Amino acid sequence: MSEVNVKICGLTCASDVEAVAKAGARYAGFVFFPKSPRHVSVQHARELALAAPVGLAKVALLVNADDALLDEIMESVPLDMLQLHGRESVERVAEVRARYGLPVMKAVGVASEADLPALAEYGRVADQILVDAKAPKGAALPGGNGLAFDWRLIAGRRWPCPWMLAGGLTEENVGAAIAMTGTRQVDVSSGVESAPGVKDADMIARFVAAARIEPAIPKL
Numbered sequence: 001m002s003e004v005n006v007k008i009c010g011l012t013c014a015s016d017v018e019a020v021a022k023a024g025a026r027y028a029g030f031v032f033f034p035k036s037p038r039h040v041s042v043q044h045a046r047e048l049a050l051a052a053p054v055g056l057a058k059v060a061l062l063v064n065a066d067d068a069l070l071d072e073i074m075e076s077v078p079l080d081m082l083q084l085h086g087r088e089s090v091e092r093v094a095e096v097r098a099r100y101g102l103p104v105m106k107a108v109g110v111a112s113e114a115d116l117p118a119l120a121e122y123g124r125v126a127d128q129i130l131v132d133a134k135a136p137k138g139a140a141l142p143g144g145n146g147l148a149f150d151w152r153l154i155a156g157r158r159w160p161c162p163w164m165l166a167g168g169l170t171e172e173n174v175g176a177a178i179a180m181t182g183t184r185q186v187d188v189s190s191g192v193e194s195a196p197g198v199k200d201a202d203m204i205a206r207f208v209a210a211a212r213i214e215p216a217i218p219k220l
């Protein structure tokens with residue numbers, strides 16, 4: 001079975017990038033959302049992205065971004081993927097993908113069965129979907145809240161494109177989340193932080209290691 005890919009989201013300093021690369025994560029996420037404790041400016045993101053080693057995919061996380069912001073980011077920051085984490089429509093996802101020529105991952109919040117059809121809809125236009133916990137009503141952030149959803153809702157489900165599981169993952173629960181959902185990609189932010197916006201290198205290393213432990217298959 002292929003190795004589980006890990007995305008560590010919300011990196012804010014050079015030591016975060018180093019820790020993520022050293023731990024063997026596949027993706028590094030930079031948050032462009034001013035209300036977030038993980039927000040980075042375009043110039044700062046450029047410096048962090050330039051410091052990332054080959055093989056670490058750099059992802060820009062955007063919330064309802066207009067073309068002006070996307071143009072500015074695309075001109076300065078070397079990126080491998082755009083993550084749309086707001087209320088972007090299916091049409092907007094297709095438009096962003098065509099305009100910038102980068103793979104687009106659309107985040108979809110899940111709290112109940114009623115949220116599942118959106119995964120298939122976005123899965124038809126996006127390159128990947130991020131199956132995340134739905135932010136509570138009135139939350140300041142549309143993601144990165146450290147909340148999990150009921151993984152049984154998506155156990156055994158598949159979509160038309162690759163997907164990643166997110167929401168409240170930690171080194172303690174990521175193994176169970178992988179086993180229950182069958183995901184081969186996981187995304188974490190709060191679960192590897194010592195305080196909001198402050199990543200912890202040891203927690204990152206332990207999270208990546210925990211995501212890579214394959215469940216023992218009993219011998220017949």
Ligand SMILES: O=C(O)c1ccccc1NCC(=O)[C@H](O)[C@H](O)COP(=O)(O)O
Pocket residue numbers: 009010029031033036037038061063085132141142143144145146147166167168169187188189190191
């Ligand atoms: O992390 C943020 O601050 C953030 C702000 C605005 C939109 C999305 C945001 N994070 C989304 C992520 O990619 C998180 O990794 C994902 O939602 C899981 O977060 P967590 O439950 O904290 O691991």
